[in-house]
Amino acid sequence: MSSKIEYTKQPIPANWTKIGMILTVLGLALVGASFAMDSTRATFNSILGMMFIISIGLGALFTIGIEYLAGAVWSTPYRRVAEILASVVLIVPIFAIPGLIKMHDVFHWSHAEALQDAILKNKSAYLNTTFFIVRMVAVFIIWIVFYFIFTKNSEKQDITKDQKLTKRNIKFSALFMPLFAISLTIMAVDWMMSLEPHWFSTIYGVYYFAGTFLTGLSFITIIAISLNERGLLVKGLGEDHYYSLGAMMFAFVNFWAYIAFSQYLLIWYANLPEETYWFINRYEGSWAYVSYGLVFVHFVIPYIILLPQPAKKDPKRLKLAAFILIFAHIYDLYWLIMPTYTKQHGIEGMVFSFYEIAFPVLIIGVVMVWFGIMSKNKNLVPIGDPKLQQAIDFHL
Amino acid sequence: MSKNLFAVAGLFNTPDEIIKASKAVNKQYKKFDVNTPYPVHGMDSAMGLKSSKLGYFALAFGLTGMLIALSLMTWVTTKEYPLVIGGKPFFSLPAFIPITFELTVLLASIGTVLSMIFIFFKLPNNSHPIHDTNYMKSVSNDKYGIYVLAEDDNFDAEKVKALFASLGAADISEILYNEDDLEEDVQVYQHFKIFDKKFVVGLLSIVVVVSGLAYYMLNKLFYMAPYNWMMTQSKVIPQAPVSDNFADGFPMRNPVEGTVAKGFMPYEYKGKPEEAEKNLINPSEVTPENLALGKIKFDIYCSPCHGYFGKGDSRLNGQFPNPPSLHSEKARNFKDGRIFHIITDGQNNVMPGYYKQLSRDDRWAVVNYVRVLQRSLNAKEEDLK
Incomplete structure (x- = not known):
């Protein structure tokens, strides 16, 4: 089947940027209010926000890398969406600022007297402020460099249609994968696990990665399907091409459940007090309902929605599942981070008010605006990619 | 034997052609x-x-498996064998x-495969008119085939052939079946039955040969004796007159004279209480742990006759002569070595030696504890300060 690729560049819907602006302003107001009222709680939420925006950007960047590395064809029409979405790694460092400024309020290993604690003293070779910042900067540089490498090569291919650019990106993606695994683990360990520096779980990085990839995939799913429904992507994309997005989401819903349950089962079975208290904190008072809720929001509900084969082709159900999964990731981060806050401040049970909404609202708004800015001068489909025709011809 | 038309079949060369053909056929038939x-x-x-x-079968079997596993484990761990x-x-x-x-x-996958075979493929009837035709040989090799059944309402052999030809079929053929093979009640073409005599005999003979070969290989050809050296080692069998280990018929040698068993110290003052009192020095250190050990041992081995406080108030109700009190002047003036000797060797043919029940360290601990008991009733002036 040799039809020609029919694509004309059209701007993305104008109301996306408009909604994004409203959410950004609303989010900024909420963030400002929360810092003015309770800066410690706001800082904990800024970490939640930062990990959420990392999930969006890195999930997208990982999708690009894995497509090149695995030679995947199904995702090629959506790759430019992923590339534009991955550009949020450029604004990720902004969200690290509150956490760095108010570091002593959230990371108690950063206090000088933490060295009197024998465990923290032994960990201080890794957990100290200087090395923490060095790691963070290195990780940001890695992400931004690889973002530029992937997108520059890919955008150049739109014009030159040079197949060597694909090969070059394949090599870079092979280099990127181990760096991605290490850097994402470092960020998860540094910014979330070290909130409770006595506790440790070796599966923590993988656990965060599972949520990261799901979030990136959910954003790509929502954006790509919405664009395609308006005819802004290449002609010929339809249900058969949505199927792989749904299948991938379904697979990673199970992957997340597998990792989360492995972590829980091992700690529960071994029953060592230095490990179990982390789960006990999340089981005390009203936190127990949050913990039970996580199982449903992050696993049972998306699993049931995505289980039937027709659901993976139905744009409505796919978008619903994607929205639930984005919410589930925010919920997951809330469950990971906020019990530490309540425990440290002697609050019984869970807390929830506008503090916890502020950052997710701001970030979704910022990502929408940023997507509009970054997509302005770019094609929404990698029209020079040699795999694109094969991807469009795909049928179930 | 009359042959009937089953279907008209067409062969195509490329996947694109077969997709086009099936779209066209789908419109009419x-x-x-x-x-x-x-x-x-x-x-x-x-x-x-x-x-x-098929997915519904997988779901049903999966849920069944889940239910079986959960209920079995719940029953076993809470009711049957907690x-x-x-x-x-x-x-x-x-x-x-x-x-x-x-x-x-497990149940979902096995159930899915079995229901596919039995319900969708109608297993016991695994015969079909297209088997053993040139058409079948081609489509299982390098061609793409389509056939329209004669029982279709719009079927007309010539029209179907014309349609295939217009779509560019490489080969058009008719598929026939024997009327005898048609079962009466069901619309199934039984050319070959799965319970055919030849097939069953063949299957059984394969079973016999394979299991016989496996038995021969595992139990004869590659037989390895299990761990059995206790059966074959040299030993004296009960009731056997002599052992052939040594020329004199004994299975073992006597130990060399003066051999001391591991963890055993010979007692050199047996029957010599005065010498023991003179020469033996208490090697143990008086610590709370040592006294606790002494108390435990005293309560177990000494207190039945001597009483818990060494007053000679036996708990044996006169079944055994009551010993004298340990608080007497004489006993208090004994040196540690003398008490140790009495515990080890016994006294007056009434008290037996306790060297078998109490290790050397235990005995010294008991000595220390006896000293504590004595001191408790006859405290010195300095204890009151």
């Missing part, structure tokens, strides 16, 4: 099927197939989840 050497993408929609019902494992409650769901998952997946 309902009863047709496509055969390809491998799954062709886009075929389902070209044939106008609805999504398979065991405390790692201090967990009898019903602990996290521990059940891996097994529940395994059984869910």
Whole structure:
């Protein structure tokens, strides 16, 4: 089947940027209010926000890398969406600022007297402020460099249609994968696990990665399907091409459940007090309902929605599942981070008010605006990619 | 034997052609099927197939497996054979989840395959007129085939052939069947039955040969004796007159004179209480742990006759002569070595030696404890300060 690729560049819907602006302003107001009222709680939420925006950007960047590395064809029409979405790694460092400024309020290993604690003293070779910042900067540089490498090569291919650019990106993606695994683990360990520096779980990085990839995939799913429904992507994309997005989401819903349950089962079975208290904190008072809720929001509900084969082709159900999964990731981060806050401040049970909404609202708004800015001068489909025709011809 | 027309079949060379052909056939006919050497993408929609019902079987079997695993484990661990494992409650769901998952997946996959074979392929009747035709040989090799059944309402052999020809078929053939093979009650073409005598005999003979070969190989050819050196080692068998280990017929040699057994110290003052009192020095250090040990041993071995406080108030109700009090002047003036000797060797043919029950260290601990008891009733001036 040799039809020609029919694509004309059209701007993305104008109301996306408009909604994004409203959410950004609303989010900024909420963030400002929360810092003015309770800066410690706001800082904990800024970490939640930062990990959420990392999930969006890195999930997208990982999708690009894995497509090149695995030679995947199904995702090629959506790759430019992923590339534009991955550009949020450029604004990720902004969200690290509150956490760095108010570091002593959230990371108690950063206090000088933490060295009197024998465990923290032994960990201080890794957990100290200087090395923490060095790691963070290195990780940001890695992400931004690889973002530029992937997108520059890919955008150049739109014009030159040079197949060597694909090969070059394949090599870079092979280099990127181990760096991605290490850097994402470092960020998860540094910014979330070290909130409770006595506790440790070796599966923590993988656990965060599972949520990261799901979030990136959910954003790509929502954006790509919405664009395609308006005819802004290449002609010929339809249900058969949505199927792989749904299948991938379904697979990673199970992957997340597998990792989360492995972590829980091992700690529960071994029953060592230095490990179990982390789960006990999340089981005390009203936190127990949050913990039970996580199982449903992050696993049972998306699993049931995505289980039937027709659901993976139905744009409505796919978008619903994607929205639930984005919410589930925010919920997951809330469950990971906020019990530490309540425990440290002697609050019984869970807390929830506008503090916890502020950052997710701001970030979704910022990502929408940023997507509009970054997509302005770019094609929404990698029209020079040699795999694109094969991807469009795909049928179930 | 009369042959009837079963279907008209066409062969195509490329997957694109077969998709085009099945789209065209789907417009006019309902009863047709496509055969390809491998799954062709886009075929389902070209044939106008609805999504398979097989998934519901998988779901049902999966849920059955989940239910069986959960209820079995719950019943076993809470009712039938409750065991405390790692201090967990009898019903602990996290521990059940891996097994529940395994059984869910196992039953779902086995159930799916079996229901596919039995319900969708109608297993005991595994015969079909297209078997053993040139058409079948081609489509299982390098061609893409489509056939329209004669029982279709719009069927007309010539029209179908014309349609195939217009679509560019490489070969058009008729598929026939024997009327004798048609079963009366069901619309099934029975050319070959799975319970055919030849087939069953063949299957049984394969079973016999394979299991015989396996038995021969495992039990004769590659037989390895299990761990059995206790059976074959040299030893004296009960009731056997002599052993052939040594020339004199004994199985073992006597130890060399003066041999001391491991962990055993010979006692050189047996029957010499004065010498023991003179020469033996208490090597133990008086610590709370040592006294606690002494108390335990005293309460076990000494107190039945001597009483818990050494007053000679036996608990044996006169079944055994009561010993004298340990608080007497004489006993208090004994040196440690003398008390140790009495514990070790016994006294006056009434008290036996306790060297078998009490180790050397235990005995010294008891000596220390006896000293404590004596001191408790005859405290010195300095103890009151």
